[in-house]
Amino acid sequence: MEATGIHLWLVLWKACEAVRRHAERHIHSLGLGFSDFAVLEVLLHKGPTAVNTIGELVHLTSGSITAAIDRLERKSLVARCTHPSDRRARVVHLTEVGRKLIECAFADHAAAMETATSGLTAAERGEAVALLKKLGLSAQTEGVNPRRGAAGVMIET
Amino acid sequence: MEATGIHLWLVLWKACEAVRRHAERHIHSLGLGFSDFAVLEVLLHKGPTAVNTIGELVHLTSGSITAAIDRLERKSLVARCTHPSDRRARVVHLTEVGRKLIECAFADHAAAMETATSGLTAAERGEAVALLKKLGLSAQTEGVNPRRGAAGVMIET
DNA sequence: ATCAATTATCTTGACGTGGAGATAAATCCT
DNA sequence: AGGATTTATCTCCACGTCAAGATAATTGAT
DSSP, X not given: OOOOHHXXXXXXXXXXXXXXXXXXXXXXXXXXXXXXXXXXXXXXXXXXXXXXXXXXXXXXXXXHHHHHHHHHHHTTSEEEEEOSSOXXXXXXXXXXXXXXXXXXXHHHHHHHHHHHTTTSOHHHHHHHHHHHXXXXXXXXXXXXXXOOOTTHHHHTO | OOOOHHHHHXXXXXXXXXXXXXXXXXXXXXXXXXXXXXXXXXHHHHOSEEHHHHHHHTTOOHHHHHHHHHHHXXXXXXXXXXXXXXXXXXXXXXXXXXXXXXXXXXHHHHHHHHHHTTTSOHHHHHHHHHHHHHHHHHHHHHTTSOEEOTTSOEEOO
């Protein structure tokens, strides 16, 4: 078995794309995009959050996060309100409809991911998680620009 | 260690993004996009290839692969010529300039990936490759069962 | 107190991507 | 052979993203 860096990268990419296809198809069936789902997930797990904080968490630039929240607000899934102490900032929170949607969607999504990763046994998943965590962390700190991962919400625990 | 499907997916995604950042930064410094690099790499390793086939290999739809090859052709890195036996098909091949560029870029890229994955030992890389291959393959073949979309429309895979 | 630098957000323009057709060529069917 | 289906590619349009610049509010320095 070859173990060059580029080989590992290609296999990693392919696996990620394959699983991502499941995730995207499922999320798309809810009328949401990938980024929009990630924003809702942050709001579900972190509660009301400032716009730019969300942007950092889901790895979107200021322009993109503005567009994303515009989309979600247009669908009445989230709402912006003023920050209590900083008049520049806007705090985003889920509406009732939005909360219902993401709670349901996230449960469905977890099930879909269970299916998507069912090719590995529980033990293998554990090994994979350990290896990927190690790889992810080292690759992240290796880079010049250390940014927080888009899925940081779940990974913390 | 948690081993739920969604946890594995998030860790996989984060690791992939971290490594991808290395790859993208390097590729972008050549004035190329990610997809364009992938197309050139296919041509380098597979030789002249039909447009459609390249699209499948790098996971681009017909519209996207046309646009990608247009870009590369505009930069004189590739050229289209007619297929010997099928007059519908166009075969894409590297120009001299394109070959020089991708050969050089690929070597650089391999080195960058070596660095990016240096957080794992050779043995760990081997394990990771084996696990990811298994995961990727199963996730890929898992995706053939159609799902119901939001509007009640069946979504083909 | 005032001016400069920083921070948070939004706007604009360009670009890559995917999806729905359109066109042309090859293949299949009878 | 003639018509229908499939295949390969391209065109057009909508959308999401980013980068850079604009605006407004906060903080820091003197």
